[in-house]
Amino acid sequence: MxxxxxxxxxxxxxxxxxxxxxxxxxxxxxxxxxxxxxxxxxxxxxxxxxxxxxxxxxxxxxxxxxxxxxxxxxxxxxxxxxxxxxxxxxxxxxxxxxxxxxxxxxxxxxxxxxxxxxxxxxxxxxxxxxxxxxxxxxxxxxxxxxxxxxxxxxxxxxxxxxxxxxxxxxxxxxxxxxxxxxxxxxxxxxxxxxxxxxxxxxxxxxxxxxxxxxxxxxxxxxxxxxxxxxxxLDLPDILYHDVTVRLTSKVMKQYKSLEREMFAELDEGLTGESATQLLAMSAASARQQCHQFTGGAVYHEEDKSQWHVVHDEKEKALVELLESLQGAPVLVAIQFRHELPRVKAAIKKVTGIDPPAIVGGQKLDLDQLQGDWNCGRHPALIVHPASLSHGANLQGAGIGVIWYSLSDNFEHYEQLNRRLHRQGRKEPVHIWHLIAENTVDKAIRAASAEGGEKDSQQSRLLSALLKYRDSVLSI
Missing domain, CATH: 3.40.50.10810 (Tandem AAA-ATPase domain)
Structure with a gap:
């Protein structure tokens, strides 16, 4: 009305x-x-x-x-x-x-x-x-x-x-x-x-x-x-929580092999005349594989529509976090297609309900879904940040956003967080980041926290990657 x-x-x-x-x-x-x-x-x-x-x-x-x-x-x-x-x-x-x-x-x-x-x-x-x-x-x-x-x-x-x-x-x-x-x-x-x-x-x-x-x-x-x-606006505070996810030694051994490839490409980029451009060109593939890996799976090189699961540690962490929230509704942000079925299963394990998802290619009545969310009818809603970063009003319900995988698009990161952190809220907004320990997640999280619109996203991310590489190699 x-x-x-x-x-x-x-x-x-x-x-x-x-x-x-x-x-x-x-x-x-x-x-x-x-x-x-x-x-x-x-x-x-x-x-x-x-x-x-x-x-x-x-x-x-x-x-x-x-x-x-x-x-x-x-x-x-x-x-x-x-x-x-x-x-x-x-x-x-x-x-x-x-x-x-x-x-x-x-x-x-x-x-x-x-x-x-x-x-x-x-x-x-x-x-x-x-x-x-x-x-x-x-x-x-x-x-x-x-x-x-x-x-x-x-x-x-x-x-x-x-x-x-x-x-x-x-x-x-x-x-x-x-x-x-x-x-x-x-x-x-x-x-x-x-x-x-x-x-x-x-x-x-x-x-x-x-x-x-x-x-x-x-x-x-x-x-x-x-x-x-x-x-x-008299907005509530945003409270950030980094949830450390520890990968098993066997899984970390696989991950470190990918990470060495990323470091090698970073080093190769630094030897040229135009370090930033070369880094941007060369680091993407290896970095993306590392990013995918921390989320629990990697795509097949021959067929990018297929993937194989490498671990379930983030799924376990998500289940634990949801259980601790005792039914309080949250947005769960994913980055890769391979995460959707596993995140859905993890949420259903806790809530008993198959959660809706706003991701590319999904046919939904978005107006109805937004209304249902704001009325508190969904304990969790899965979103891809590119699909919901602009133009949705979700502050009527939800205590925060769980970033199952971190976004390296920092405009999408901020916009999605602000779907809840806006006028009409009376309680603080909580932002959880599931961060795989000693992985590229650390660099992406550091870059997302820097802020500052004058610097390009690419420069922020590359700077954070180099700092992360140096910290790893100094151990």
């Missing part, structure tokens, strides 16, 4: 920013209500006749789960007809009258081809603008003509620079056509960055020039409103 929407002061500020600036980015932490703030602005613009049709471009799960659900929650927005342009009837739905049309980012090129060169919308909302951060991507190029035609173009994101400040160029270009940061990314790089890793004329990595970050932020300050949840 819909209730009255009483916006917080920071939500009013965000809505006013959209109405006044017309073309802007809201860089708001998860939990600050980007969706409701945008709906509020859209309602004001609709009331005064500035907007009749709005297009929302979003990742698939937010497109399916968030926008219509958020509108139904509030009396001020429940009258809006929101149409999802996805599935076999999407062309038919496009021809129907609606207030807000929602398309997943994968369907954007289809939509533009179907609707034609003239944009039929008055307002475009790009929900999670980092998906179009690459100015050379086909989707970004396809959207540019429509972006220029509409008066209101709004970008929403929680992390506008997941890898580096380079990520801002493409997003800002869609807003102002290059007025703030230039029309060409090559000029943008030469003005604000310097090569830190290159081979010949090919630059693999750029680093900021001294003081360039302040200059960039100043150039885009009129376009961007940035707000942190810690500044505006």
């Amino acid at each position: 819909a209730t009255d929407f009483t916006p917080h002061a920071y939500q009013k500020r965000a809505a006013k920013f959209i109405v006044r600036r017309k073309r802007c980015m809201l860089a708001l932490s998860p939990g600050l209500g980007k969706t409701s703030s945008t709906l509020l602005a859209e309602a004001v613009l609709r009331k005064h006749g500035h907007v009749r049709k709005t297009l929302v471009i979003a990742p698939l799960r937010p497109a399916q789960m968030v926008w219509a659900q958020e509108a139904r929650k509030w009396k001020q927005f429940e009258h809006l007809k929101i149409t999802l342009l996805h599935g076999p009837k999407k062309a038919e739905r496009l021809r129907e009258e609606a207030d807000i049309y929602v398309v997943n980012v994968e369907g954007l090129q289809w939509l533009i081809k179907e609707a034609g060169d003239t944009c039929p919308f008055d307002m475009i909302v790009l929900d999670e603008s980092t998906l179009l951060k690459s100015p050379s991507s086909k989707r970004a190029k396809a959207l540019r003509p429509w972006a220029r035609q509409v008066e209101y173009f709004v970008e929403l994101t929680g992390t506008p620079t997941p890898h580096s400040l380079e990520d801002l160029f493409g997003q800002i270009y869609l807003l102002d056509g290059g007025e703030s940061l230039g029309k060409y990314i090559t000029h943008f790089r030469s003005r604000y960055f310097r090569p830190v890793s290159q081979r010949g004329h090919v630059v693999y990595k750029w680093g900021l020039l001294p003081g360039a970050d302040e200059l960039i932020y100043e150039r885009i300050s009129h376009l961007c409103l940035r707000m942190s949840a810690e500044e505006y």
Whole structure:
């Protein structure tokens, strides 16, 4: 049942920013209500006749789960007809009258081809603008003509620079056509960055020039409103718990063989001219095998759809942890396909219930599942962070997240943790990491704890791997 929407002061500020600036980015932490703030602005613009049709471009799960659900929650927005342009009837739905049309980012090129060169919308909302951060991507190029035609173009994101400040160029270009940061990314790089890793004329990595970050932020300050949840919300604390998992000596012997291969590749990368790039290229395979191994299985080299189990120590640790929680609901995050059946079995062993899973390729009624979770009907929910890092509201239930395997994508790591750590919670959020002792898990955990958006995820991880290697070899 819909209730009255009483916006917080920071939500009013965000809505006013959209109405006044017309073309802007809201860089708001998860939990600050980007969706409701945008709906509020859209309602004001609709009331005064500035907007009749709005297009929302979003990742698939937010497109399916968030926008219509958020509108139904509030009396001020429940009258809006929101149409999802996805599935076999999407062309038919496009021809129907609606207030807000929602398309997943994968369907954007289809939509533009179907609707034609003239944009039929008055307002475009790009929900999670980092998906179009690459100015050379086909989707970004396809959207540019429509972006220029509409008066209101709004970008929403929680992390506008997941890898580096380079990520801002493409997003800002869609807003102002290059007025703030230039029309060409090559000029943008030469003005604000310097090569830190290159081979010949090919630059693999750029680093900021001294003081360039302040200059960039100043150039885009009129376009961007940035707000942190810690500044505006009285959020409960996040409590982190590292659960050590000890592998047997026999298993460790197998693991160390893989780890030596990883160290050898790291050393080989360090001998070249461009250490960071070579490390990134060479360490991935061996590191991924080590990462898979700590989760309990490794894929076959000849057939990546097959795997063989090497240990069950994390499953045992998961069972013990779940038993200690005595039925308190938790999210359980996995990284690899081979973990899903074993994690399901471990959870069922404790709860007696086959847990649902939100992972790639699973067909679920996500709206219903989210509602059931927030009502406390599931003692555990298995998720892959890439499938649920953006756009789900899960703070109604669950005391925390258990990372069965650690994620080396630190944006996904933070976003998933914030699915629970957001407005509406009254209790602390617990984050458990199952860490296989004396393994690569230690390095990944160290990198995830560092924070800092200026450093790329790759650099953080490689730095942690090198520190871990040095600690092992010094013993």
